[in-house]
Amino acid sequence: MARNKISDLRNHLFATLESLTDEENPMDVNRAKAVASVAQSIINSVKVEIDYQKLVDKQNGCVVESNLTKFLES
Numbered sequence: 001m002a003r004n005k006i007s008d009l010r011n012h013l014f015a016t017l018e019s020l021t022d023e024e025n026p027m028d029v030n031r032a033k034a035v036a037s038v039a040q041s042i043i044n045s046v047k048v049e050i051d052y053q054k055l056v057d058k059q060n061g062c063v064v065e066s067n068l069t070k071f072l073e074s
Helices: 006-020 029-060 064-073
Strands: none
Touching (some): 006 029
């Protein structure tokens, strides 16, 4: 199973952007749109996970910022 991080997604999106602007061998626009669509799904999933973590932290009296930092780095 892949153990990708948000930073991996960010890097992949920037690589896609660079490929789109490559004058010699640009990425197909439809492929770039597919990459962007999958990325948006991942981002939306992470947003839900963050909201869930905030709720759990609030219920447990935890400091949200410290837990979110750990989460975003994973």
